[in-house]
Amino acid sequence: MTDEQFETAMPTAAENWDASPAVVHSGGQNTALVVVDMQNDFGHPDGSLFVSGGDSIVGAINDEIERTAAGGGTVVVTQDWHPASTPHFIDDGGVWPTHCVAGTWGAELMDGLDPNRRATAVIRKGTNGEDGYSAFAMREPGGDVDIPTGLAGLLRERGIERVVVCGLATDVCVAATATSAAESGFDTIVLWDAARPVYPDDETETRVLGELRAAGVEVIGAPS
Numbered sequence: 401m402t403d404e405q406f407e408t409a410m411p412t413a414a415e416n417w418d419a420s421p422a423v424v425h426s427g428g429q430n431t432a433l434v435v436v437d438m439q440n441d442f443g444h445p446d447g448s449l450f451v452s453g454g455d456s457i458v459g460a461i462n463d464e465i466e467r468t469a470a471g472g473g474t475v476v477v478t479q480d481w482h483p484a485s486t487p488h489f490i491d492d493g494g495v496w497p498t499h500c501v502a503g504t505w506g507a508e509l510m511d512g513l514d515p516n517r518r519a520t521a522v523i524r525k526g527t528n529g530e531d532g533y534s535a536f537a538m539r540e541p542g543g544d545v546d547i548p549t550g551l552a553g554l555l556r557e558r559g560i561e562r563v564v565v566c567g568l569a570t571d572v573c574v575a576a577t578a579t580s581a582a583e584s585g586f587d588t589i590v591l592w593d594a595a596r597p598v599y600p601d602d603e604t605e606t607r608v609l610g611e612l613r614a615a616g617v618e619v620i621g622a623p624s
């Protein structure tokens with residue numbers, strides 16, 4: 401974590417914070433909190449791929465960050481980090497509007513995230529034009545080979561057994577990251593109230609919950 405990466409992430413958006421105490425978990429030294437893609441393009445209303453409500457979960461996530469750090473756990477922040485042109489984007493044959501281009505405002509972490517700088521690592525994904533849904537592995541668009549990001553190794557080096565996932569977006573990168581974590585052998589939890597979906601419809605919610613539970617992921621705060 402460099403100072404440069406956090407120069408624009410000092411707390412200035414307190415009025416947007418959701419003070420809801422609904423998210424509760426207790427971590428320890430063997431717990432890692434993975435904060436997925438809390439970047440301007442996803443979480444700021446002016447972002448190119450704004451996820452509705454993405455700006456309302458900064459406070460809940462910061463609470464989890466502090467709780468994890470207080471318990472001696474590890475906090476990891478991820479960033480979608482794309483080249484300007486990639487088959488991941490609609491303009492180049494993909495499915496998403498251009499977002500999180502490396503070095504742009506849209507790719508920066510949101511103002512107010514992790515004000516006390518507890519995160520010890522930043523994992524960037526999609527850096528070479530891959531789809532970067534999971535924080536654990538990237539994949540060439542249309543390809544079938546996963547390219548590890550190094551996150552699993554980092555967590556194992558630190559003796560992590562339990563991975564808690566929150567951030568944006570529930571139905572895309574949060575779900576992919578949690579599924580990868582479970583498949584990698586970690587006890588995995590998703591904090592439903594500290595995440596928001598691209599598609600907030602019931603059908604998507606049911607599908608995502610089903611996929612997470614089928615992968616063995618515990619979902620805290622989800623509708624039953």
Ligand SMILES: [Zn+2]
Nearest residue numbers: 480488526532
């Ligand atoms: Zn992306």
